[in-house]
Amino acid sequence: MTVEVERKFVCDAEIMRKLQDIGAECVGEREFGDQYFDSPDFLLTLKDFWLRCRDGQWELKSPAVSEAPAETLCTRYREITSLPVIQSEVSKIIRESNCSQRKQIGQTEDTPICSTGDTKWLNELGLVCFAEFRTQRCSYVLEREDGAVRVDLDRADFGYCVGEIEVLVPEGGDVNAALQSITSIAEQLGLNSEKKVKGKMDVFLQRNRPDHYNKLLSAHIL
Ligand code: V4E
Numbered sequence: 001m002t003v004e005v006e007r008k009f010v011c012d013a014e015i016m017r018k019l020q021d022i023g024a025e026c027v028g029e030r031e032f033g034d035q036y037f038d039s040p041d042f043l044l045t046l047k048d049f050w051l052r053c054r055d056g057q058w059e060l061k062s063p064a065v066s067e068a069p070a071e072t073l074c075t076r077y078r079e080i081t082s083l084p085v086i087q088s089e090v091s092k093i094i095r096e097s098n099c100s101q102r103k104q105i106g107q108t109e110d111t112p113i114c115s116t117g118d119t120k121w122l123n124e125l126g127l128v129c130f131a132e133f134r135t136q137r138c139s140y141v142l143e144r145e146d147g148a149v150r151v152d153l154d155r156a157d158f159g160y161c162v163g164e165i166e167v168l169v170p171e172g173g174d175v176n177a178a179l180q181s182i183t184s185i186a187e188q189l190g191l192n193s194e195k196k197v198k199g200k201m202d203v204f205l206q207r208n209r210p211d212h213y214n215k216l217l218s219a220h221i222l
Contacts, residue, residue, distance in 0.1 A: 024140040
């Protein structure tokens with residue numbers, strides 16, 4: 001389990017030059033496809049849980065609890081990539097939320113929900129894909145005394161571009177140090193906007209799933 005500490009930023013035409021100027025090394029470009037899943041009544045995302053399959057690789061992001069002070073421009077999410085752990089966490093949330101309905105249709109707490117089938121577990125938990133898009137990503141790495149910082153420049157296939165400065169902190173690691181590294185790199189890159197920048201999902205939902213988007217806005221998730 002790791003914690004992803006991240007700050008998004010608006011990419012301008014100069015960003016690649018600025019990254020080179022501060023010593024960031026381009027480590028490659030790739031394209032990937034994401035599918036995000038939730039129940040039709042948004043049980044996961046309304047709890048700020050994001051279940052994703054990226055080119056066959058599953059990941060669950062959920063809000064990280066840490067002692068580092070709240071900071072509006074950076075997000076912190078716990079990342080889980082083990083499918084059995086993901087299935088167990090997601091089952092728990094769905095079961096807790098649906099407890100009474102499930103009992104009415106004859107299922108009990110002991111009913112096994114996850115099975116080995118490829119996507120059978122999604123059907124069994126009533127999860128559906130609510131967002132699907134592809135991203136072209138150009139990645140840079142900046143080696144610092146306190147560790148490596150990654151900067152990704154993303155272009156989604158629905159025409160939205162966003163940059164991210166990201167540090168992965170191992171379990172129990174120093175989230176504060178990660179926040180400081182990110183802030184220092186943002187300053188070096190001349191990112192002085194105090195406004196939170198929208199992620200790809202924010203823009204995707206706003207354009208394609210306004211009901212879902214408005215529910216998440218009302219719940220202060222986005
Ligand atoms: C956590 C989250 C979502 C899941 C996707 O996260 P994100 O880091 O935006 O996407 P991506 O493609 O860069 O993933 P990576 O390659 O880093 O794993 S979708 C919405 N959220 C919540 C969220 C939020 N509330 N505010 C901001 C600024 N970002 C994300």
